[in-house]
Amino acid sequence: MTERDIAELVAAYKDAVKRIRAELLSLDLTDMSRANTESALREVARILTSLNEESAAWVTQYVPESAKAGVAQAIVGLGVAETVKDAEKIAKFNRINSNMVAAAVADTQADLLAVTQNIDRRTKAVVRRVTAESIRANLTAGINGRRTISRDILTGMRRELESAIDTGIVDADGRRWKPEVYVDMVTRTKTAEASREAAVNEAIGRGAYYGVISTHGATDACSKYEGMIVKLTPDAPGDYRYIGELPRREIFHPNCRHSVTPLREPARLEK
Numbered sequence: 688m689t690e691r692d693i694a695e696l697v698a699a700y701k702d703a704v705k706r707i708r709a710e711l712l713s714l715d716l717t718d719m720s721r722a723n724t725e726s727a728l729r730e731v732a733r734i735l736t737s738l739n740e741e742s743a744a745w746v747t748q749y750v751p752e753s754a755k756a757g758v759a760q761a762i763v764g765l766g767v768a769e770t771v772k773d774a775e776k777i778a779k780f781n782r783i784n785s786n787m788v789a790a791a792v793a794d795t796q797a798d799l800l801a802v803t804q805n806i807d808r809r810t811k812a813v814v815r816r817v818t819a820e821s822i823r824a825n826l827t828a829g830i831n832g833r834r835t836i837s838r839d840i841l842t843g844m845r846r847e848l849e850s851a852i853d854t855g856i857v858d859a860d861g862r863r864w865k866p867e868v869y870v871d872m873v874t875r876t877k878t879a880e881a882s883r884e885a886a887v888n889e890a891i892g893r894g895a896y897y898g899v900i901s902t903h904g905a906t907d908a909c910s911k912y913e914g915m916i917v918k919l920t921p922d923a924p925g926d927y928r929y930i931g932e933l934p935r936r937e938i939f940h941p942n943c944r945h946s947v948t949p950l951r952e953p954a955r956l957e958k
């Protein structure tokens with residue numbers, strides 16, 4: 688998986704949001720009918736369905752691919768193969784990795800599906816509200832001697848429609864994300880996680896219970912973990928921290944690029 692693969696998926700979300708916005712703003716606010724509204728919402732649903740299909744295909748390809756890359760890295764790290772290319776030839780998922788990959792695919796799908804479901808829900812709610820407003824405004828337009836909906840009401844309705852797709856998504860920690868930024872983060876984070884976990888599972892399967900955290904000159908909280916030797920399983924002997932207990936706010940956080948290279952004998956690296 689490359690930067691371009693992520694960029695392509697992110698672009699698909701951006702494009703879908705743009706098309707939905709155009710669809711909503713093409714509604715004739717001065718004379719909305721239930722029929723027009725429903726046809727616009729059907730178009731929105733079509734855009735979202737095709738986006739869901741595209742992202743499902745993406746996840747099905749790149750999450751396993753990233754995990755496979757993790758397995759290959761572990762194989763090289765343990766000296767079983769000399770190059771990543773050679774390692775890729777023998778890399779396959781052991782049972783624990785097969786299960787992990789299936790779960791990671793499902794989990795990533797669910798995260799991405801939440802984005803389109805959120806857009807779908809918001810769009811429907813706002814469009815129906817604005818339609819009701821328009822119909823009501825037309826019914827009462829005669830009251831103040833005007834025959835059309837006032838400019839103020841139209842501006843308000845337009846603003847409401849725009850807000851439908853600008854709200855983004857709120858994650859489990861209460862942070863608000865724009866859809867495309869969230870998709871970028873989710874795909875980076877989940878593929879990195881799949882790769883890391885696959886490397887750990889492969890290492891343990893090959894009897895290696897330690898690892899060293901990668902170094903790329905991070906400037907965030909991760910920096911103090913670069914080059915740290917960790918245990919891949921809490922039961923491994925030695926005075927090393929267990930990888931599963933490192934604080935996620937500091938290392939292996941969203942968008943974190945750090946990986947783990949397995950080690951058989953940590954003492955040898957320490958020297």
Ligand SMILES: [Zn+2]
Pocket residue numbers: 905909938939940943944945
């Ligand atoms: Zn990091």
